[in-house]
Amino acid sequence: MFSRTSRTGPTRSSEALRLVKVTKVYGSAENAVTALDGVSLSLPAGSFTAVMGPSGSGKSSLLQCAAGLVRPDGGLVMVDGERMTGANEAELTKFRRRRIGFVFQQYNLLSTLTVAQNTVLPLKLAGRRIDRARTQEILTQVGLGDRLGHRPDELSGGQLQRVAIARALVTEPSLIFADEPTGALDLRSARDVLRLLQEAVRVHGRTVVMVTHDPVAASYADSVLFLADGRLAGRMTAPTVDAVAERLAHLGDAVGTRDNDMPMEV
Amino acid sequence: MFALAMRSIRQRPGRFLATLVAAFLGAAVTMTFNSMHDTAGATNIDHASSETLRLTGGVVGGYGTLLVFFAIASTLTVNVRQRGEEIELLRCIGATPAQIKRMVVGESVMVALVGTLLAVFPAMLGGQALLGMFQDSGQVAEGVDYAFGPIALTAGFTVTLVASVGAAFLAVRRATRAATGGRAPRNRLRNFAGIMALVAGTGSVCATFASDAKNPALMAAPAYGAIMLSVGFATFSPTLLRVLLGWLGRPIAARAGASVYLTVHNMRQRSVQLAGVLMPLVLFTGLAAATLYMQAIENDAIKASGLTKSVEAKNLETLNLVVVGIVVVFACLMLINSLYAATSYRGQEFGRQRLAGATPGQVLAMVGAEGLVLTVTGVFFGTVAGIAGILPFNLIRTDSALPDQGLGIWLGIVAVAAAATLITSLATACRTLRTPAVAAVTVAA
Numbered sequence: 001m002f003s004r005t006s007r008t009g010p011t012r013s014s015e016a017l018r019l020v021k022v023t024k025v026y027g028s029a030e031n032a033v034t035a036l037d038g039v040s041l042s043l044p045a046g047s048f049t050a051v052m053g054p055s056g057s058g059k060s061s062l063l064q065c066a067a068g069l070v071r072p073d074g075g076l077v078m079v080d081g082e083r084m085t086g087a088n089e090a091e092l093t094k095f096r097r098r099r100i101g102f103v104f105q106q107y108n109l110l111s112t113l114t115v116a117q118n119t120v121l122p123l124k125l126a127g128r129r130i131d132r133a134r135t136q137e138i139l140t141q142v143g144l145g146d147r148l149g150h151r152p153d154e155l156s157g158g159q160l161q162r163v164a165i166a167r168a169l170v171t172e173p174s175l176i177f178a179d180e181p182t183g184a185l186d187l188r189s190a191r192d193v194l195r196l197l198q199e200a201v202r203v204h205g206r207t208v209v210m211v212t213h214d215p216v217a218a219s220y221a222d223s224v225l226f227l228a229d230g231r232l233a234g235r236m237t238a239p240t241v242d243a244v245a246e247r248l249a250h251l252g253d254a255v256g257t258r259d260n261d262m263p264m265e266v
Numbered sequence: 267m268f269a270l271a272m273r274s275i276r277q278r279p280g281r282f283l284a285t286l287v288a289a290f291l292g293a294a295v296t297m298t299f300n301s302m303h304d305t306a307g308a309t310n311i312d313h314a315s316s317e318t319l320r321l322t323g324g325v326v327g328g329y330g331t332l333l334v335f336f337a338i339a340s341t342l343t344v345n346v347r348q349r350g351e352e353i354e355l356l357r358c359i360g361a362t363p364a365q366i367k368r369m370v371v372g373e374s375v376m377v378a379l380v381g382t383l384l385a386v387f388p389a390m391l392g393g394q395a396l397l398g399m400f401q402d403s404g405q406v407a408e409g410v411d412y413a414f415g416p417i418a419l420t421a422g423f424t425v426t427l428v429a430s431v432g433a434a435f436l437a438v439r440r441a442t443r444a445a446t447g448g449r450a451p452r453n454r455l456r457n458f459a460g461i462m463a464l465v466a467g468t469g470s471v472c473a474t475f476a477s478d479a480k481n482p483a484l485m486a487a488p489a490y491g492a493i494m495l496s497v498g499f500a501t502f503s504p505t506l507l508r509v510l511l512g513w514l515g516r517p518i519a520a521r522a523g524a525s526v527y528l529t530v531h532n533m534r535q536r537s538v539q540l541a542g543v544l545m546p547l548v549l550f551t552g553l554a555a556a557t558l559y560m561q562a563i564e565n566d567a568i569k570a571s572g573l574t575k576s577v578e579a580k581n582l583e584t585l586n587l588v589v590v591g592i593v594v595v596f597a598c599l600m601l602i603n604s605l606y607a608a609t610s611y612r613g614q615e616f617g618r619q620r621l622a623g624a625t626p627g628q629v630l631a632m633v634g635a636e637g638l639v640l641t642v643t644g645v646f647f648g649t650v651a652g653i654a655g656i657l658p659f660n661l662i663r664t665d666s667a668l669p670d671q672g673l674g675i676w677l678g679i680v681a682v683a684a685a686a687t688l689i690t691s692l693a694t695a696c697r698t699l700r701t702p703a704v705a706a707v708t709v710a711a
């Protein structure tokens with residue numbers, strides 16, 4: 001059901017994510033909202049990309065379509081060179097399990113499970129073997145090695161988000177999406193979380209795509225994609241805090257002038 | 267706060283549907299049976315007719331009303347508990363605990379009143395039909411006119427209002443305390459009420475022995491006893507279940523698949539929510555077992571005594587079963603109603619599981635496994651409560667230690683309980699799963 005692309009296409013090792021003319025429309029007929037309007041992009045493996053744009057510009061929709069959490073209305077999503085074409089939710093879920101980790105702003109941990117149980121849940125659900133030592137190692141890595149038996153309601157926001165990151169890392173996915181992972185955190189916890197994401201890229205060679213409103217958070221990434229009205233509105237490599245803030249401020253002006261049909265090469 | 271209560275009802279009618287259905291059905295059953303008292307109160311009625319009507323109103327109306335009380339209270343408790351987040355939000359934007367209490371209690375008063383008003387007309391029709399059956403079988407004289415009066419209305423409004431307000435008050439008090447105190451309250455009141463229910467149930471069952479075999483209301487005491495014991499067991503069964511799962515859970519969870527793993531952890535952690543679902547399940551099994559077996563024993567005893575002609579005995583048998591059947595069907599509907607409400611609230615939890623990598627099939631398997639554990643637990647405790655009512659009744663009525671009715675009725679009850687539990691929870695979960703996972707976790711459904 002998941003067809004491999006031909007060998008002439010980008011190889012698995014070089015391209016982690018490719019979107020081709022992805023569109024997403026919410027609602028129907030009169031009150032339809034076009035959240036994504038033909039977005040095309042390609043991200044190399046081992047890259048750390050931030051996605052920025054005004055509220056309602058389609059950032060979350062982009063991440064959810066790319067992660068297979070939401071089915072796009074048109075276009076093509078390829079992860080690791082494999083086309084994402086699950087016929088139903090179960091198939092999409094199985095496709096995601098091995099390739100994609102997702103970190104949410106609202107954590108989405110299960111309140112009835114402990115930190116350790118939450119972390120290994122994706123493995124358990126996938127029927128994979130659970131290595132106690134590995135769980136301990138991953139949680140130690142995110143600074144929660146002594147909190148294995150705690151429940152989510154006994155942790156702070158920053159700690160919860162680190163559990164969520166551990167959960168996203170545990171399946172060793174090649175792609176990790178994070179939707180405003182630092183949105184609810186204080187500066188220090190935010191920095192911890194960003195360092196963890198950075199480490200996933202630098203040390204473990206994973207690809208991270210992160211939505212954020214914060215220029216400081218964006219400066220941790222290798223490049224920033226700007227989104228406006230459901231379309232790509234520019235890109236910046238080696239972002240600095242000031243440059244990102246400056247660009248965001250003028251994003252409104254850029255919307256009307258650029259050519260939308262050109263696929264963005266990133 | 268009252269305006270807020272009204273608005274919250276108008277904005278989210280769905281949330282109140284379960285309590286409205288409970289109040290409606292409960293009031294309808296209560297008023298139907300209690301209108302027999304009103305009918306019996308007519309001036310020109312003959313003694314035998316009046317006797318039959320009062321007996322039905324007193325015995326079936328009596329334990330029916332008791333059942334309605336607990337059924338409504340348990341549905342309301344589940345409803346308020348599920349709104350913990352909303353209550354927490356109100357607290358955060360500056361509502362005092364007293365204001366929140368007034369809002370939640372105000373809502374439940376509104377819902378109980380509306381449910382009871384809606385039930386008046388159906389109860390009149392039901393009462394009329396019941397009287398018709400008594401007349402057809404010759405138990406009540408043809409000339410007796412149906413009356414729906416103060417006794418039916420008082421019973422209907424009192425039981426729904428007292429059950430709703432009481433349960434809403436206790437549940438919201440618990441919710442606001444948990445929100446402000448951080449630590450969950452220690453359930454002292456609940457444990458005390460559970461023990462009282464067990465004591466009252468045991469007392470009521472024992473009271474059967476004080477009665478003699480000819481007493482036409484012999485069935486009342488053991489039926490009350492079975493209901494009270496069911497309530498007591500339902501209060502403590504989640505705790506027992508948690509202890510049991512604490513012992514067996516780890517080895518089971520380690521070996522079984524992800525769905526059973528989630529089931530075990532869920533059931534150990536959510537014992538309070540489980541109590542809300544176990545209550546109607548234990549009540550249904552306990553009440554159905556007690557009343558259906560007692561009626562069967564009674565019918566056989568009438569037949570054996572040979573006092574009535576066989577045609578008449580047949581009619582009486584059918585009539586008795588219909589009367590008892592109404593209450594049993596009510597208990598079953600309440601079971602379905604609360605399971606539907608409890609499951610439809612879990613969309614967010616299911617959404618989180620799906621986002622963590624659970625397929626819809628795995629979520630359903632988890633719900634199914636939970637349903638199975640619930641059924642086994644509920645049927646077990648319900649059966650114990652039922653037997654506690656049946657044995658004394660049988661001893662007094664027939665002078666034999668064990669009833670000679672077979673396991674057929676019990677198997678039927680178990681089949682209905684299992685089917686109602688599994689079909690309702692699976693069908694509701696299926697419906698919930700139609701919402702995309704991302705949407706399910708954001709809307710606090």
Ligand SMILES: Nc1ncnc2c1ncn2[C@@H]1O[C@H](COP(=O)(O)OP(=O)(O)OP(=O)(O)O)[C@@H](O)[C@H]1O
Pocket residue numbers: 026027033034035053054055056057058059060061062705
């Ligand atoms: N489930 C939905 N149903 C209807 N419309 C939706 C839905 N989700 C998003 N939208 C609409 O699609 C557009 C893009 O939403 P999206 O959530 O992707 O924006 P965003 O860039 O993530 O915004 P924010 O920064 O506020 O999170 C918005 O106009 C939004 O109203």
Ligand SMILES: [Mg+2]
Pocket residue numbers: 059060061179
């Ligand atoms: Mg968003």
